[in-house]
Amino acid sequence: MTGIEYDDFLDLEYEPSATDLVCEFTIDPAAGMSTEAAASRVASESSNGTWAALHVDEDELTHLGAVACEIDGNRIAVAYPVGLFEEGSMAQILSCIAGNIMGMKAVDSIRLEDCTWPASIVDGFPGPQFGPAVATEKLDAGDRPVLATVPKPKVGLSTSAHVGVGEAAWRGGIDLLKDDENLTDQAFNPFEDRLAESLAARDRVQEDVGERKDYLVNVTAETTEMLERVDLVAEHGGGFVMVDVITCGWAAVQSVRERCGDHGLAIHAHRAMHAAFDRTDHHGVSMRVLAQIARLCGVDHIHTGTAGLGKLENEDTPGINAWLAGDCHGLTPVLPVASGGLHPGVVDQLIDALGTEICIQAGGGIHGHPDGTHAGAKALRQSVEASLEGVPLGTYAEDHEELATALEKWGAETPR
Ligand SMILES: O=C(O)[C@H](O)COP(=O)(O)O
Ligand SMILES: [Mg+2]
Known part of the structure; x- marks a missing residue:
């Protein structure tokens, strides 16, 4: 017999x-508990231990204890x-490393x-x-950021109105029309x-604009x-799907990845609900880890925040993006998406903070343009051109009226 106790971890x-x-x-x-004692309990509960000391037949046991x-x-x-882990099962990995320990x-x-x-x-x-x-294999964005837009209001537009907004945005210079996270298959x-x-x-626009x-x-x-x-x-000949990866769960994302592999479709991961895990700095699961999981599971894009320039709280966007671009045992990198409260007036700061290998997504920052979606899309594209040419936005706006408007x-303000 062998004993398994907290000290073993x-x-x-x-x-x-x-x-x-x-x-x-x-x-x-917890009050009265040393960090050592708490750490050993974390290692125990997240691997093969429990609250009670155990006595197990050594011959029947594979040693799978984690070590703090x-x-x-x-x-x-x-x-x-x-x-300890089942091969290729993100659900099983998370049941260990982010399971019972979150509530102990x-x-x-x-x-x-x-x-x-x-x-x-x-x-x-x-x-x-x-x-x-995707910037070159599926789109003609070349070295500039990929540009995306989500029609607003996020739900409620009829199909023809939604498509009309998309068409105006594509014609204004946006690469990708995006659904919003809560638009799926509703009656409207x-x-x-x-x-x-x-x-x-999309096919009509491509034909007309040659992009x-x-x-x-x-x-x-x-x-x-x-x-x-x-x-x-x-x-229907699409090149991408979008998935709300947190709300539908990683096992489902793995199934989608397999099917998208069969079809050659890229996956755009929206992270709605991530903040339930990562918003506080002392509890939950960081966005950094959620992004790592998304890369392993095989998404092509994931929202990672706006480096503080948008409407949502977010942690270290540059650090997360660097991880998504860096080596991870040969995995393909992920294109990070900056989204949430962006508009043309902050694009220069965004590119300074995050570089050009990003997707810039703007909803309100395009459709809220005083002259409408087409002008808003042109303004976003102009702000990207100005930033890449190193021309201050104000100077570029002198002969680009959509950007000027x-x-x-919005100036260079960050919305709340
Ligand atoms: O799904 C998203 O990323 C948001 O709806 C972005 O919308 P916004 O650009 O209007 O903030
Ligand atoms: Mg949204």
Whole structure:
């Protein structure tokens, strides 16, 4: 017989092996509990331990205990042996590293901050098909940021009105029409009608303007239904789907990725509900980790915030984007999407903060232009051109009237 107790899960001398998954947490131990005691409970509950000491037949046991191997103030590192995990199942990984421990009494709060993913786990996941290469493989954006827009109001527009907004935006210089996160298949704008009419409009615009355009249609639904919608996108000749990855769940995202792989469709990941996990700095799961998970599961784009220049709270956008662009055992990078309260007057600051390998998405910042969507789209494209040429927006606006009107309306203000 062998014993399993909390002490078995703490070893500050332990050096993680190359195959371990190492997770960093910020923890706030419960009153009267040392950080060491809380850390060992985190490692125990998230791997193979429980609250009681156990006695198990050694011959019947594979040793899969995690090790709390580093403590630095309230920041701890836990190393998980790869055998703990089922290959290619993000749901199972999260049931370990972000499961019961999120609610255990041994900690008043706990936040999963960062993961170092070993090849032994990454190899079980497909990663993205295209990532930033959508700019040239599916669109004609070249080296500039990819530009997207979401019609507003976010729901309620009829199919023809929604398509009309998209057409005006494409003609004004936007690459991608995007559905909003809560537009799926409602009576006022049914999925299949919207899909067919939008892609027909896309084809007309492409023909007229000589630039490839596409449509991020929101396929989010129950998984079987979602896969049928993915098939419909392929049948109608679309190049992308959009998925609300947090609300529909990672197992569903994995299914969508597989089906999109069959069709060569890129996946635009909207992160609605992420803030339920990442908004506070002491509890939950960081956006950094959510973005890592999204890359492993294989999305091509994901919203990562606006470096403080938009309407939503967000954590370290440049740091997350750098991770999405960096090496991860050969996975294709992900194109980060800056979205939420952006308008032409902040594009120069946005590109300064995040570089050009991004997608810039503006809804209100295009359709709220005093001269309408077409002018708003032109203004956004002009602000990108000015920023890439290193010309101050005000100077560029002297002979670009749409940009001038946008600057008059919004200046360089960040909305709230
Ligand atoms: O889905 C999104 O990204 C938001 O709806 C962005 O809209 P906004 O540009 O109007 O803030
Ligand atoms: Mg939205």
